[in-house]
Amino acid sequence: MIAAAQIASPIDVARIRQQFPILSRMVKGKPLVYLDNAATSQKPQVVIDALVDYYTGYNANIHRGIHTLAEEATAAFESTRDTAQRFINAALREEIIFTRGTTEGINLVAYTWGRQNVQAGDEIIISAMEHHSNIVPWQILCEEKGANLKVIPINDDGELLMEEYERLLSNKTKLVSVVHVSNSLGTINPVKQIIDLAHQAGAVVMIDGAQSTVHMNIDVQALDCDFFACSAHKLYGPTGVGVLYGKKHILEAMPVFMGGGEMIKEVTFAKTTYNDLPYKYEAGTPNIADVIAFKAAIDFINEIGKANIAQHEQDVLQYATAQLEQIHGLHIVGKAVEKASVLSFTVDKVHPQDLGILLDNRGIAVRTGHHCTQPLMDRFCIPGTTRASFAVYSTREEVDALVAGLQKAIQLLL
Known part of the structure; x- marks a missing residue:
């Protein structure tokens, strides 16, 4: 050797x-x-202990109860939101939406922002190195809306051809959605440049941070991305939990994703009014234990x-x-x-x-x-x-x- x-x-x-x-x-x-x-x-072990502590010490549903266990569980759950906000440097805690993972985060944007903003003849740009989770949702949206999916090519070393990306951008581009770090190649893409060029063309940008968040410092404000998604299980945390970051003004303008408890303010048979961010996108009982344990994983990373x-x-x-x-x-x-x-x-x-x-x-x-x-x-x-x-x-x-x-x-x- x-x-x-x-x-x-x-x-x-x-x-x-x-x-x-x-x-x-x-x-x-x-x-x-x-x-x-x-x-x-x-x-x-600290993540495993956090899961066990929740189930053995204060297992309760959150946001709904006034008893001690419910208040303790709610405080722990929302503490993870604050920790995640700091971890990726989001401006506001309400910009942190808990999901099941990166895949759900991307789909949430496609099903809400996409269906509201993409029309026939519009274009969505992705790259040749995308995970299926950042291809299929946009294909579904394009087929439904009559939009076109464009792909940034790569060279033989697995790097994006940025001059080709610039040529793809036009006034028809509504969204650019690219992976920050390729799960297959390890390539770190120049997402700041990608974002800036997209914004100059008037497009919104989604970043798949599933692989980058554990390896790199993430600052969504410095990147100026409109959406950013990641998963806890790639960050030494539990499975079934993720974060979708979105700029507040964009999230507020988007339609709801799922209907149910917690994402509402008031329900009558005539009309429903929806909850404020971030709860507007967190219908039903969430994955409480794993969200709480996610904080332990972030703390573990921050300590090192x-x-x-x-x-x-x-x-x-x-x-x-x-x-x-x-x-x-x-x-x-x-x-x-x-x-x-x-x-x-x-x-x-x-x-x-x-x-x-x-x-x-x-x-x-x-x-x-x-x-x-x-x-x-x-x-x-x-x-x-x-x-x-x-x-x-x-x-x-x-x-x-x-x-x-x-x-x-x-x-x-x-």
């Missing part, structure tokens, strides 16, 4: 790993090497520090890249200059699924397939990739285990 110079880590990775119970388990007789963090991250996490992850990514490039027949897919800690690759004459199965036999968890970015795989003329994705608890030793596992698997398969 060719050793890459190790950057002095700003964090105590061994101590951090001890906070994640699952990292001590064995898989098929081998220590778990978890490299599927772009799909979902593992959960520290985003910059420290990013520095550590970049060291692991650079080391992994250097090691994998030494494997004969292995090709890294996605070589953008600006990358987050995602490493996708193919191996000549080897199917990604076969690699994944053999790696799993050694306790190594990677993702194989098209990663819900099938059009992107078509762009590279491949059926899919094997993807290793890193987190705050990833180590160079785990990369060494991956390399050894790949070498053994390739030897068996060829």
